[in-house]
Amino acid sequence: MSTLKKLLSSLNIEADYISLRSFHSKTANISVRNEILEGLSSSEDNGLMIEVMIGGQIAYGATNSFELSEVKRCAEKAKQSALLAKKFGLFNFSQNIRPRAIGEYQSPTKQGLAFFSPANLTDLLTDISRAMKIHDHIISRTANFSLTETQTHLVATNGSDIIQNITRSSIGMSATAASSKGTQKRTFGDEQSTQIGLERIDIAKLNIAAIKIASEALALLEAEECPNSTMDLILAPDQMFLQIHESIGHPLELDRILGDERNYAGWSFVKPSDFGSLQYGSKLMNVTFDPTVSGQNASYYADDTGAIATREYLIKDGLLVRGLGSLESQERLNLPGVSSQRSASWNRAPIDRMGNVNLEPGQSSFEEILGSVERGVMMQTTRAWSIDDYRNKFQFGCEYAQLIENGKLTKLVKNPNYRGITAPFWNQLKMVGDKNSYQVGGLTNCGKGEPNQIMYVGHASPVCLFSNIEVFGGGK
Numbered sequence: 001m002s003t004l005k006k007l008l009s010s011l012n013i014e015a016d017y018i019s020l021r022s023f024h025s026k027t028a029n030i031s032v033r034n035e036i037l038e039g040l041s042s043s044e045d046n047g048l049m050i051e052v053m054i055g056g057q058i059a060y061g062a063t064n065s066f067e068l069s070e071v072k073r074c075a076e077k078a079k080q081s082a083l084l085a086k087k088f089g090l091f092n093f094s095q096n097i098r099p100r101a102i103g104e105y106q107s108p109t110k111q112g113l114a115f116f117s118p119a120n121l122t123d124l125l126t127d128i129s130r131a132m133k134i135h136d137h138i139i140s141r142t143a144n145f146s147l148t149e150t151q152t153h154l155v156a157t158n159g160s161d162i163i164q165n166i167t168r169s170s171i172g173m174s175a176t177a178a179s180s181k182g183t184q185k186r187t188f189g190d191e192q193s194t195q196i197g198l199e200r201i202d203i204a205k206l207n208i209a210a211i212k213i214a215s216e217a218l219a220l221l222e223a224e225e226c227p228n229s230t231m232d233l234i235l236a237p238d239q240m241f242l243q244i245h246e247s248i249g250h251p252l253e254l255d256r257i258l259g260d261e262r263n264y265a266g267w268s269f270v271k272p273s274d275f276g277s278l279q280y281g282s283k284l285m286n287v288t289f290d291p292t293v294s295g296q297n298a299s300y301y302a303d304d305t306g307a308i309a310t311r312e313y314l315i316k317d318g319l320l321v322r323g324l325g326s327l328e329s330q331e332r333l334n335l336p337g338v339s340s341q342r343s344a345s346w347n348r349a350p351i352d353r354m355g356n357v358n359l360e361p362g363q364s365s366f367e368e369i370l371g372s373v374e375r376g377v378m379m380q381t382t383r384a385w386s387i388d389d390y391r392n393k394f395q396f397g398c399e400y401a402q403l404i405e406n407g408k409l410t411k412l413v414k415n416p417n418y419r420g421i422t423a424p425f426w427n428q429l430k431m432v433g434d435k436n437s438y439q440v441g442g443l444t445n446c447g448k449g450e451p452n453q454i455m456y457v458g459h460a461s462p463v464c465l466f467s468n469i470e471v472f473g474g475g476k
Helices: 003-009 068-085 118-131 203-222 237-252 254-258 327-333 366-371 422-427
Strands: 017-033 036-054 057-063 102-106 138-156 161-179 182-188 229-235 287-289 312-316 356-359 375-387 393-405 408-414 417-421 429-432 439-448 453-461 464-472
Touching: 003 017, 003 138, 017 118, 036 068, 036 118, 057 068, 118 138, 118 203, 138 203, 161 203, 182 203, 182 375, 182 393, 203 393, 203 408, 229 237, 237 254, 237 312, 237 356, 237 375, 237 393, 237 422, 237 439, 237 453, 254 327, 393 422, 417 422
Parallel strands: 102 161, 229 375, 356 453
Antiparallel strands: 017 036, 017 138, 036 057, 138 161, 161 182, 229 464, 287 312, 287 356, 375 393, 393 408, 393 417, 417 464, 429 464, 439 453
């Protein structure tokens, strides 16, 4: 019998449901700026979350000790909180929101922290930084790498027993160019966090990417300002990731729709009645929640309450069909959701979060998409963005853009931006790239909840074309 199961069986607390979820995480980070080691750090986090359900109410306790006396104290505290909540509870949950699940998950990582060598990685990142030093106008060059291993184990009185071992890594670089004509920055890789370890490092490809972004930063210094106009817009996958994240992922979180997040992260323009009726985008728009993708940033067997992960359509042929919400939110709204109740650590209660939210590939090649545009612009890589509290009105600034004239990429332009309103914008989705332009990536810094939880999420997308989008220049 595992240590966690022994603790659970020793609690002797009367409740409808009790679970214990252990969390152990190790992270190593290293960064270089202008060929100088700027930061080398490691951290470790270890603890236990206790969840108790009594009379339809749920409460939590947490401790970084695995001593039985301390676990009992926290469990008793959670029990008393659940009993108090019965006096004020607005909704009584059934035990159906905690179905029995048994299983394991292991990231497809081959080289984790056991292979992490600070000296070797410092040399690698220094070489990348040096490769970007192609001109005196390149005033800042950064390269960084992060690797995290997380082990969770959940056991419950309903017989659930889930072990998950997840390894994630991310690598990034940036080149900043400056002259009398201003400052421009190009980045690479920060959106490419995946469940792949050190084996992802390809020195030759990274050096090519380093020279490429440095060259592009220099070229942007001489570029004209992006025009102010309404035109067709092609977005590269690395920009689509954040577009999906902000204007699909967040507004479909059921706790936002319920109003739970309004004090901190905001509400959503989506209403409960919109599911099954709102034409969120054009018929080319197909968005899935899919934690089953091998190696994607937020893949897992089950969420942090034990709900088994399955691939589900959130938006099918442009029609909104399902939200990003836990079994609790689903029961409160009487709406379908997904396995998405996730926690950032042992001392944070699981809340509705994105997992892997992916725009499925279409049928158009990049050449066909480009060739269809008479007048437009193609943008890459997020520079800045803003979106209102309802996840409705937005604008995004990108690092790099080229005008499109008569089906061909032509003039480079700097400080490109575009704006829109979520549902009209997605209804202007005109062409969706095929598998050849499809890229898989993820983000590591999605913040939500009080107290705040920083979570990793996954996104994937091909190149996409939107028609008649408001485009404008300007930016710092």
